[in-house]
Amino acid sequence: MTLQADVKNRPYLDNYLRFLALFRGTITETSNAIEVVSPRAEFNLLIPKKHLSREISQAFGGSILCLPWIENLDDDFRKADLAQQAEYVFMKKAVSDFSTSESDIDVFEASTLEDLEIFTQVQARGFAESEEELHDWLPFHRSSNIPNLTDDCCKFLIAKQNGAPVGVTLLVNTEDVCGIFAVATPKEFRNQGVSGHLLSASGQIAKDLGYNEVVLQVHAGTYAQGFYTRLGFEEMFRIPVWGK
Helix, strand or coil, X not given: CCCCCCCCCHXXXXXXXXXXXXXXXXXXXXXXXXXXXXXXXXXXXXXXXXXXXXXXXXXXXXXXXXXXXXXXXXXXXXXXXXXXXXXXXXXXXXXXXXXXXXXXXXXXXXXXHHHHHXXXXXXXXXXXXXXXXXXXXXXXXXXXXXXXXXXCCEEEEEEEECCEXXXXXXXXXXXXXXXXXXXXXXXXXXXXXXXXXXXXXXXXXXXXXCCCEEEEEEECCCHHHHHHHHCCCEEEEEEEEEEC
16 A cells, blocks of 8 residues: 655555554545554544545545645645644654663563553553543554554554553554654653663664664654654655644
């Protein structure tokens, strides 16, 4: 499943699509668009491959990605009375630019269901803002993660410090791209170098797998974008997100 884009950017988008197919929902593709239908309404997504009618844009209830290489696509959304809600920044870093340092943080790959449950708990705690959110999201993360534990293109990484799990991240590999997703650190373990250590480990794994770089997506204007920039990630392109 691919999107029409320039040759340089297409592999990054294909990697993102692979992640969506594995962890977000069911993907269907027509000549007009790619649609993601998720058990979580927040993840319902439409990716137009060409200009859509006002009626189609208005009828879709989820988010719509505005691919920057389709000229004037944003005009279609304005005519459909939609508004830009966010913007995804695609960033990359060469694996040769990662460095390792002495640390009491160890990173290992989940290989059993017990490991994966640890990953899932930390993932949910890293993104949830409350106990209510935590219990709301845990079943979705669990049901998304378990089927992919044995998928060769996925690597679930867990960071431990003094024996306690303190952070996680996910690698999704496609033919040309190693993508980093789900970088999560629970609040009580933040600002201790956990995410940076996980990213360094991700870069080393990608290098061992034969990739030249790693890529990720982040919301524009957030702390996370500044954090990745400080770690040496470079912006490649942006995709605006539109909706009602």
